[in-house]
Amino acid sequence: MASCIVQLHYMTGCNGNSCFYGKGKKSVYDQVMKSPVAQPQLSRSRDSLDLDEEVVGHFFEFTRQVIYGDHRSKTMAEAHTKKWKSIKNKSFLHLPPDADSLCQHCLRPNYLAYLMWHPFLKHHPSPIGHCWELVDGRCRPVRHTQPALPKHLPSPSPAEASEEAEIDYDDGKDDDVNQNALIRTDHVSQCHDNMQHNTKRKM
Structure with a gap:
């Protein structure tokens, strides 16, 4: 020691x-x-x-x-x-x-x-x-001699590129689902507002 x-x-x-x-x-x-x-x-x-x-x-x-x-x-x-x-x-x-x-x-x-x-x-x-x-x-x-981020990124292998494409595809499907859910929510809110407006006019 x-x-x-x-x-x-x-x-x-x-x-x-x-x-x-x-x-x-x-x-x-x-x-x-x-x-x-x-x-x-x-x-x-x-x-x-x-x-x-x-x-x-x-x-x-x-x-x-x-x-x-x-x-x-x-x-x-x-x-x-x-x-x-x-x-x-x-x-x-x-x-x-x-x-x-x-x-x-x-x-x-x-x-x-x-x-x-x-x-x-x-x-x-x-x-x-x-x-x-x-x-x-x-x-x-001297704390470091290289930049914090690399100047050039290596090209992904075919397997990595395929995996990234699948992830992007899944993310795209999630975005579509979220967008459709948002549209439905907006539609329901608009219908609810119209019903309240019509009720007030009848009163």
Whole structure:
């Protein structure tokens, strides 16, 4: 546990990094203590300032399995979608981060842990380029590098296109039924108004 406690602290929120909404340090710490897999996932992030894909993959697995308790999803996109379907009161705050945002989140604890585990460096490496950037002369964390929405959407497969067509057809039938019901309701209301008007004239 000693080999990953620093990384765990930085990963779950500190002065230099954000936390995961609703995920306290104590609960995550207890899970890491019991997990023989979670500790190696974090321990390798202190060796180099540059994270390779394997270490990033360990960070992603740690986030899915330990932070959000999802042991089935293989990607952050899959975990994101699965969580959204499972929550009753829909809120973006409770969703796992997307892959791009999480990658930036992981770069910060890696940088901070590297400094902590290498205290005798003669030259302090700059945070700029390691998930921080200069904005108006101030050092700011990089939250994401990709746009919120994709610029291009992939074409749906024939099966997906057929499914969407069926959904649109069913929605169209529902709209027709609702429209007919609305017309009948208006007709009944109009007849009722005419009857009241004729009754008043006779009186």
